[in-house]
Amino acid sequence: MIYSASLPGQSPAPTLVDTMHRPIGSLRLSVTDRCNLRCRYCMPEADYLWLPRDSILTFEEAERLVRVFTSLGVTKVRLTGGEPLLRHDLPELVRLLAGNPAIGDLALTTNGLLLARHAEALRNAGLDRITVSLDTLHADRMLEFAGSARHADVLEGLAAVSAAGFRGLKLNCVVIRGYNDDELVDLIEFGRDHDAEVRFIEYMDVGGATQWSMDQVVSQREILSRLDARYGAITPVVEPGAPSAPAERFAFQDGSTFGIIASTTAPFCRSCDRSRLTADGTWFLCLYAAQGIDLREPLRSGASDEELAAIIRKHWAARTDRGAEERMLAPHRAALYQLGGLRADPHREMHTRGG
Ligand code: SAM
Numbered sequence: 001m002i003y004s005a006s007l008p009g010q011s012p013a014p015t016l017v018d019t020m021h022r023p024i025g026s027l028r029l030s031v032t033d034r035c036n037l038r039c040r041y042c043m044p045e046a047d048y049l050w051l052p053r054d055s056i057l058t059f060e061e062a063e064r065l066v067r068v069f070t071s072l073g074v075t076k077v078r079l080t081g082g083e084p085l086l087r088h089d090l091p092e093l094v095r096l097l098a099g100n101p102a103i104g105d106l107a108l109t110t111n112g113l114l115l116a117r118h119a120e121a122l123r124n125a126g127l128d129r130i131t132v133s134l135d136t137l138h139a140d141r142m143l144e145f146a147g148s149a150r151h152a153d154v155l156e157g158l159a160a161v162s163a164a165g166f167r168g169l170k171l172n173c174v175v176i177r178g179y180n181d182d183e184l185v186d187l188i189e190f191g192r193d194h195d196a197e198v199r200f201i202e203y204m205d206v207g208g209a210t211q212w213s214m215d216q217v218v219s220q221r222e223i224l225s226r227l228d229a230r231y232g233a234i235t236p237v238v239e240p241g242a243p244s245a246p247a248e249r250f251a252f253q254d255g256s257t258f259g260i261i262a263s264t265t266a267p268f269c270r271s272c273d274r275s276r277l278t279a280d281g282t283w284f285l286c287l288y289a290a291q292g293i294d295l296r297e298p299l300r301s302g303a304s305d306e307e308l309a310a311i312i313r314k315h316w317a318a319r320t321d322r323g324a325e326e327r328m329l330a331p332h333r334a335a336l337y338q339l340g341g342l343r344a345d346p347h348r349e350m351h352t353r354g355g
Helices: 059-071 090-098 115-125 139-146 151-163 184-193 220-231 296-300 305-317 323-328 339-344
Strands: 026-030 076-080 105-110 129-133 170-175 197-202 249-251 257-261 274-277 282-284
Touching: 026 059, 059 090, 059 274, 059 296, 059 305, 076 090, 090 105, 090 115, 115 129, 115 151, 129 151, 139 151, 170 184, 184 197, 184 220, 197 220, 220 257, 296 305
Parallel strands: 026 076, 026 274, 076 105, 105 129, 129 170, 170 197, 197 257
Antiparallel strands: 249 257, 274 282
């Protein structure tokens, strides 16, 4: 199925869509598989099988691949990881990507530990938006759950984001029963105080979440009912341009908003326009996909932009993935992988695919 967009100098073609007419709209670019946290729901082990150093794309290689993706219709790019700020000189990659006029939204997801140091340089390099993962307001809980005593650094990072002039700050919060599900209201209030929109994420059974079980998932329905009990009626926000997408954002009566990413109990595969490129150039068409497509090999063997575009076009046009919906139908749902399965292929890890 074909498509829009074009390589520089060519006239626009129609938009690239998959077998379910989903456009290729948004790319998550993981810049490293390393992380400086050990969140229990993502990367609980001390050590991992890391991607070989020489397999990691250079900034120039990543920028070129992104350019090919934008020639096919991608307009949103989010830098992620691992922890993207562990990648040396990340603002330089931002600067390269910001020079691509086809990217309408260039964003970063980070755990915030190193943000205070880098926020201003990221802004000056042309980054549009930042999302910070903040699961708890309690330093002792972060220590217990993510193995880090640096909660204060995250708060300092948040202050640096607004000082640097970023707007549209989002706070990602994975809600886990018995860990932080008593903080829903506190997190909403914290978001209001910091001019940030909170997005509650249902705990997902993705690679890396080896301790996942359904009873720890706090569903969208439960989150809404708890917030409703505190704040009164909550209404879904209809997103302009995406009327058929399931509501991800909600509004309180005072007009302030929050989000819920309900990939576990109410997946949105039908409108999913996202794909993921790992730090070593493996392209995943779904967070749950068993396998990715190696773009590094053709890139390094001298493929032209048009040849790279042809590979991407072929795979996206044949895309049938709806991994989260299929997981929902799995009988006796449990963690997707155990440690041995993850060690067999590091690409199965969430921190490699990029959240
Ligand atoms: N290190 C960065 C960060 O902390 O935001 C970016 C990478 S992290 C893998 C991206 C997002 O994935 C984070 O918001 C994290 O909370 C989320 N995540 C990781 N494992 C998850 C899981 N099992 N269920 C739901 N969200 C998860």
